[in-house]
Amino acid sequence: MNMLVLVKQVPDPEALVEIASSGKDLNIEPKFAVNLFDEFALEEAIRIRERHGGKVKAISLGGPKAIEALRTAIAMGADEAMLIEDEAFAASDGYNVALALSKAIEKETFDIVLAGRQAIDADRGEVPQMVAQFLGLPHVGVVVKLDISDGKAVAESSLEGAKEVVEVALPAVFTAQKGLNEPRVPLITGVMKAMKVQIPKVAVEDLGLTRDMAAPENSKTKTVGYLPPKKRPAVQLIPGEAREAAAEAVRILVDVERVI
Amino acid sequence: MDFAFTEEQQFFKKIITDTVDRMVVPKAREIDEKDEFPWELWKDFTKLGYLGLRYPEEIGGMNADPVTAMIFYEQIARGSVGFAQSVIMNILMGTYFVYRFGSQAIRERCLFPAMKGEKVATMCFTEDQSGSDLSATRTTAVKEGSEWVINGTKMWITNGPVADFATVLATTDLSLGAKGLNFFLVEKGTPGFSPGQVLDKLGCRGTVTGELVFDNVRIPEENLLGAELNKGIEYLGEILDEVRVMTGAMAMGIAQAAYDEGLEYARKRIAFGKPIGNYQLIRAKFADMATEMEASRLLIYSAAWKMKEKLPSRIEAAMAKMFATETCCKVVDEVTRIWGANAFANEYNPQRHFRDARFLLYGGGTHEILKDFMGRLLIGK
Numbered sequence: 001m002n003m004l005v006l007v008k009q010v011p012d013p014e015a016l017v018e019i020a021s022s023g024k025d026l027n028i029e030p031k032f033a034v035n036l037f038d039e040f041a042l043e044e045a046i047r048i049r050e051r052h053g054g055k056v057k058a059i060s061l062g063g064p065k066a067i068e069a070l071r072t073a074i075a076m077g078a079d080e081a082m083l084i085e086d087e088a089f090a091a092s093d094g095y096n097v098a099l100a101l102s103k104a105i106e107k108e109t110f111d112i113v114l115a116g117r118q119a120i121d122a123d124r125g126e127v128p129q130m131v132a133q134f135l136g137l138p139h140v141g142v143v144v145k146l147d148i149s150d151g152k153a154v155a156e157s158s159l160e161g162a163k164e165v166v167e168v169a170l171p172a173v174f175t176a177q178k179g180l181n182e183p184r185v186p187l188i189t190g191v192m193k194a195m196k197v198q199i200p201k202v203a204v205e206d207l208g209l210t211r212d213m214a215a216p217e218n219s220k221t222k223t224v225g226y227l228p229p230k231k232r233p234a235v236q237l238i239p240g241e242a243r244e245a246a247a248e249a250v251r252i253l254v255d256v257e258r259v260i
Numbered sequence: 261m262d263f264a265f266t267e268e269q270q271f272f273k274k275i276i277t278d279t280v281d282r283m284v285v286p287k288a289r290e291i292d293e294k295d296e297f298p299w300e301l302w303k304d305f306t307k308l309g310y311l312g313l314r315y316p317e318e319i320g321g322m323n324a325d326p327v328t329a330m331i332f333y334e335q336i337a338r339g340s341v342g343f344a345q346s347v348i349m350n351i352l353m354g355t356y357f358v359y360r361f362g363s364q365a366i367r368e369r370c371l372f373p374a375m376k377g378e379k380v381a382t383m384c385f386t387e388d389q390s391g392s393d394l395s396a397t398r399t400t401a402v403k404e405g406s407e408w409v410i411n412g413t414k415m416w417i418t419n420g421p422v423a424d425f426a427t428v429l430a431t432t433d434l435s436l437g438a439k440g441l442n443f444f445l446v447e448k449g450t451p452g453f454s455p456g457q458v459l460d461k462l463g464c465r466g467t468v469t470g471e472l473v474f475d476n477v478r479i480p481e482e483n484l485l486g487a488e489l490n491k492g493i494e495y496l497g498e499i500l501d502e503v504r505v506m507t508g509a510m511a512m513g514i515a516q517a518a519y520d521e522g523l524e525y526a527r528k529r530i531a532f533g534k535p536i537g538n539y540q541l542i543r544a545k546f547a548d549m550a551t552e553m554e555a556s557r558l559l560i561y562s563a564a565w566k567m568k569e570k571l572p573s574r575i576e577a578a579m580a581k582m583f584a585t586e587t588c589c590k591v592v593d594e595v596t597r598i599w600g601a602n603a604f605a606n607e608y609n610p611q612r613h614f615r616d617a618r619f620l621l622y623g624g625g626t627h628e629i630l631k632d633f634m635g636r637l638l639i640g641k
Contacts, residue, residue, distance in 0.1 A: 033278075042419070067267070068270070068271055068274060071271045072271075072275065075275055185278075185279050185282060185283060185308060186275055186279070186308070187306055187307075187308050187309050188309030188310055188312070188313075188322055191272065191275050191311060191322075192322055194271065194318075195268040195271055195272060196268075200553075
């Protein structure tokens with residue numbers, strides 16, 4: 001059973017993010033982390049390998065710093081890793097990212113592609129589905145349970161208020177949701193391996209793509225600008241007895257704020 | 261000059277930071293409140309393999325260089341200095357002489373299990389009348405036939421009450437002062453070896469610290485941890501710099517934990533309609549804290565780099581320990597001022613950092629002793 005895991009390096013959840021004065025870019029403090037949902041994907045791939053054998057290979061698209069995310073994958077237990085090194089492609093839209101990843105995946109032998117359900121930076125949740133589309137593979141999203149046997153997978157996806165159970169033939173693409181597993185803390189043996197490993201890098205040209213495809217004018221979607229979130233209004237204290245105050249709170253939530 | 265960590269060291273820092281955030285930080289408050297050896301965390305954390313940090317890969321270690329080791333010491337102390345002290349005792353002081361001089365049988369019985377966290381190690385220097393002044397050590401070791409007989413009482417022993425084995429500093433001749441000192445291995449269960457009073461400490465709680473009593477403890481000849489008799493002080497020199505710089509690194513761990521708490525509070529706490537971090541006097545505190553922490557780290561990591569390159573580092577190690585620890589004490593103090601009265605409440609962390617920082621003033625050598633030592637080196641006798 002060979003697994004490919006798509007790993008994205010994202011800004012650390014605690015990094016400071018500000019909108020640039022132009023309104024068209026973000027200034028992000030250079031602190032990085034592996035995308036949380038990709039850690040679920042990695043953990044699941046490692047667990048599948050522990051049960052069924054095979055190999056886990058982590059693939060990332062990004063700048064040179066993304067090597068760190070791939071080292072983390074190795075430290076956790078991935079057997080191999082590969083970086084598609086191209087900052088322009090990585091910063092491009094989901095279509096280009098998925099195209100580059102799918103070109104790399106085409107060259108691999110695999111049964112399962114796993115990825116996080118979304119990256120916690122842009123939160124679009126679109127790349128793995130497009131990868132599946134480019135590769136002509138089935139896709140099951142938001143997976144919270146994954147059982148593999150006899151060349152097929154039974155995946156449980158979480159829906160609003162329910163769970164959906166899907167059977168799919170392999171190879172297939174799955175996206176991991178919180179709840180699928182608890183990612184392991186790397187052992188020092190993994191950390192040492194990760195510190196020493198030479199992670200191969202490929203260029204987009206090696207995948208039959210050209211750099212100009214990632215140019216803003218050639219992207220399918222364009223980011224027009226960034227707007228700051230609305231300032232949160234001050235806390236509103238509702239006076240009166242608990243029963244009346246609760247009724248008033250519900251009235252505000254339903255009629256004024258319309259959130260429930 | 262290149263001040264940057266290598267790519268590998270940066271990666272190691274990231275991993276150990278994440279590991280500490282996940283495993284240690286959430287337990288820090290409970291460790292402090294309970295003030296008991298945190299066995300559950302010890303078991304979970306030590307199985308990751310970090311206790312072999314400084315030992316060769318051939319015996320299951322990581323062979324980390326001193327710079328990488330300092331990264332580890334700093335981060336683990338950032339999580340919980342109470343836990344860090346126990347961990348570092350197993351990594352460094354409690355096992356070094358067993359590694360360096362222990363027979364294969366001793367290594368198998370003590371070192372290898374200690375590297376896996378299956379045994380708890382300690383090292384005993386301090387006595388009720390001697391600490392930094394090791395030449396005043398009163399614990400004696402007398403040769404009787406093929407055995408050594410140890411007598412004395414040790415105080416302030418990190419991990420002492422739970423230790424499975426101890427490296428004990430004892431003199432073979434009270435009249436020789438520092439030149440009569442040696443290290444001996446004493447294992448739990450040896451008749452006459454028993455834990456005494458457990459100390460109730462202001463800070464670094466969770467590291468159980470206490471008295472160890474040696475009452476006619478008989479140990480075999482091979483438990484003398486040294487190639488030659490009466491060279492203990494010389495052998496101690498092999499890890500002295502690392503112990504001092506490590507103490508500075510732990511101080512930076514505490515300082516960083518406090519600083520982060522201060523930063524979060526300064527951004528969130530509103531006074532007169534705006535976050536207190538918008539006021540110049542609060543901003544000045546952060547400028548000062550960050551500057552002195554940066555200076556401390558430069559001292560720590562440059563001393564560690566010298567150790568790695570096998571360059572002389574004795575005075576630099578003392579400087580790093582002293583400056584980083586004094587900085588830590590300033591930072592934890594400033595953070596309590598930023599937090600105002602909330603820092604005085606036990607439900608928040610700044611008071612814990614404030615208490616923890618104090619211990620590092622004495623551990624690894626008091627600054628009064630270190631200043632005298634440095635002054636002597638700088639001016640000459």
